[in-house]
Amino acid sequence: MNKGIFSLLIFIFSLFSAQQKPVQIAFLSDVHFQDLYGNFSDNDFKGITNPKTGKKTILRTMEAQLHSTRIFNENYFAFLKALDDIAEKGIEIVAMPGDFSDDGQAYNLRGLHQILEQYHQKYGIEFYITTGNHDPVGPFRKDAGKDDFLGQDGYPLGIYSKDNIGKINHRIITRDIAESGYLEILDELKNFGFYPKKENLFWSTPFAQYSLKDYSYEKALQKAAYTQRMYDVSEGFPVPDLSYVVEPVQGVWLMAIDGNTYIPKNTHENPANAENYKGAGIGYNNVLTHKKHLINWVKKTMEEARKNGKTVIAFTHYPMIDYNDGATKDIKNLLGEKKWQMERVPQDEVAKAFAEAGLQIHFAGHMHINDTGVRKIGSKMLVNVQVPSLAAYIPAYKVLTIQSPDKMEVRTKVLNDVPRFDELFPLYEKEYEVLQKEERKDSWNKDILKSASYHDFMLFHLKELVRLRMIPGDWPKDFIEKTKGFTGEDLLLLVKNTNKQKEKSIYNEAFKKWNMEDLLFDLYKLQSADELAKKDIPAERLQQYQILEKLFLKYKGNDPTTLKLKSVFKILTLLSHGDPADHFEINLKKSTIKRIGN
Incomplete structure (x- = not known):
């Protein structure tokens, strides 16, 4: 065959293959980035010295981590x-559905910016961010x-944006610890989706009037400005x-929805008063009442996408569908509204x-x-995928x-x-020594510092969180006290005797291996990890449940x-039998979702 023709065929085949390559998008949620090795623009403090590495480190206490639903450091x-x-x-698109920082502090935003830019420059990864209730904590x-940074002596260190706040006397003052508002976040992270790029095939917001047909980068740039993206959450409170939608690659629209709804506490207050807004943690329930324009924008965008043959993938910080696998009513009945x-x-x-x-x-x-x-409304289906946190x-x-x-x-x-997940452990050793001196009864369990992997560390974090906060x-209290000493065998005998049944086929001894504490811990594992939790629960125990x-x-x-x-076991069963949540299609x-075997 002629070499020229052969080369041409190879080129055409390669071009066709490239066009057929599936688009991949990675979703990283609730990173809660805190810059351990950052710095403040107005203070020379760079953290405390880690004896293991010699590095200056700005970190929070283990005490704080184990009382929080997230860790702050590792x-x-x-x-x-x-x-x-x-x-x-080789994935080149990363979407981050909010809570990308600890609390939107300037030094954390700068650190995040630097890391994202490094991976963009080195690997060509494009990052698309949307906001969460921690970034910003409030609109302004x-x-x-x-109060809970760790000091060199093992005692808590306070870091505050001004001197008349906080409880800790040993303190650092820097404006970089203030909670940024939308304006500061937009200024620092505009290159990661919040503003259009020339290479984007399309970019728009709920406030833009242009369509794909008459799109231009210049129009998009104008509509990206902070002043062009305001709405009244309540009358007189802009x-x-x-929110934005972007076409990073041909045929795919990423819709980044800003689900934060900051409702004023007092409608007679000054709209510019940053302290006068409630948090946004409730999520979409408040969107229905105070941010309805988002629903209209989604409808308009979906119609435009359908007309132009675009596939829309949306992401927001907040879930759109109940995530308790049908157990919400039972949880409310058991624990309270x-x-x-x-x-x-x-x-x-x-x-x-x-x-x-x-x-x-x-x-x-x-x-x-x-x-x-999964929710099916008539002929329509909505799938909500909950992305776990790295923290x-x-x-x-x-x-x-x-x-x-x-x-x-x-x-x-x-x-x-x-790698390096245990880098800070020597610093926690000092913290623990201080807690022992103070004879704290509710001190954290030092065995967490024996964790052999990040997985084990996070599992231990959940265990301590359940013990110190959730329970x-x-x-x-009366339920916990009455069942405190129960083993699995006690539960089995209780229900067998109550039902006046004699299940001779059930081997009682096997139920002695676990207790009520294990049961509640497993319940939270399943709530947190869904089917992935089953790898962290003995198979025999799952059968006994x-x-x-x-x-x-x-x-x-x-x-x-x-x-x-009875309610506990019903909830546990529901949480362990939800829709596919690991690997699925x-x-x-066909309006279907099916599990794919790994």
């Missing part, structure tokens, strides 16, 4: 590991600080909305509104959980592969091993403790 290393993984896989900048973060569960009207607007695929964060939710159990990110406009694959990438805060759930289901008595245990044409 997630720095997990973030780098995730980005390295993504780069190695406000003074703030933290606040920003940084305001426990287990029930106020954050989206109403059914949220899914209905966005499904009817035409939205089909949505990625969310906020809850630090792994989950998939909580189970630490993971999602990869979406768009095989075709109708068929997509979602895979969960768990970060089991993270005391969410569960009825199923046996107990069936036995408790038969209970018809009225003993309060037994009824609560979404078929929009």
Whole structure:
């Protein structure tokens, strides 16, 4: 064959293959980036010296981490590991559904900017960010600080933006710890989706009037300005909305929805008063009442996309679908309306509104959980994929592969091993020594410093979080006291005797291996990691839970403790049998979602 013709055929084949290559998007949510090795623009403090590395480090206490739903320090290393993984896989689009920083502080935003820019320059990765309730904490900048940074002597160190706030006498003052508002975040991170780039094929906001047909970079740039992205959250209270839609590659529209709704506490106050706004943690329930223009914008965008043959992938910080796998009612009945973060569960009207607007695929964060939710409204289907946090159990990110406009694959990438995850452990040793001197009864368990991997560290974090915060805060004290010493065998005998049954086939001894503390810990594992949690629960115990759930289901008595245990096992069963949440395929044409074997 003529060499010229052969070369031409190879070129055509390569071009065709490149065009057929599926688009991949990685979703990194709730990174909660805190710059361990950052610096302040107005203070020489660079942190305390780590005896292991000799590095100056700005970190929070372990005490603070184990009382929070997220860690503050080791997630720095997990973030780098995730980005390295993504780069190695050749993925060039990364979407970040909010809470990309600790609390939107200037020094953390600068550090995040530097890292994203490094990976963009080195690997060509394009980052697209949307806001979360931690960035910004409120619509406008406000003074703030933290009481729980770690000092060189092992005692807490306060870092504040001004001197008349905070509880800790040993303190650092820097304006860089203030909570940034929308304006500061937009200025620092505009290159990561919030502003258009010349290479984008399309970029728009809810406030832009142009269509794809008459799009130009110049028009988009004008509409990206802060002053062009305001709406009245209440009459006379203009606040920003940084939502945007972008076409980073031919045929795919990424819709970054700013789901933050900052409602004024007092409508008679000055609209510019940063302290007069409620937090946005409730999510989409407030969008339905105070940010309805987003629903209209989504509908308009979906119609435009359909007309032009575009595939739309939306992402927001907040879930659009109930993520409790059908257990929400039972959780409320057991614990109460305001426990287990029930106020954050989206109403059914949220899914209905966005499904009817035409939205089909949505990625969310906020809850630090792994989950998939599906709602079918007539002939329409909305799939909500909950992206886990890198700063909580189970630490993971999602990869979406768009095989075709109708068929997509979602895979969960768990970060089991993270280089340098134990780099800060010597500093926590000092902190623990101080707590021992103070004879603190509720001190954290030092065994967490024996963790052999990042996965183990995050699992231990969850265990301590359950012990120190979740059980005391969410569960009825009388129930915890009455069941405190129960083993699995006690639960089995309780329900067998109550039902007056003799299940001879059940081997009681096997149930002695675990207790009530294990049961509640496993419940939170399943709530956090969905099906991925089953790898962290002994298979024998999972089978025993199923046996107990069936036995408790038969209970018809009225003993309060037994009824609560009946609810616990029902909730556990529901949480462990949700929609596929690890590796699965979404078929929009057939309106199906199916698990893919790994």
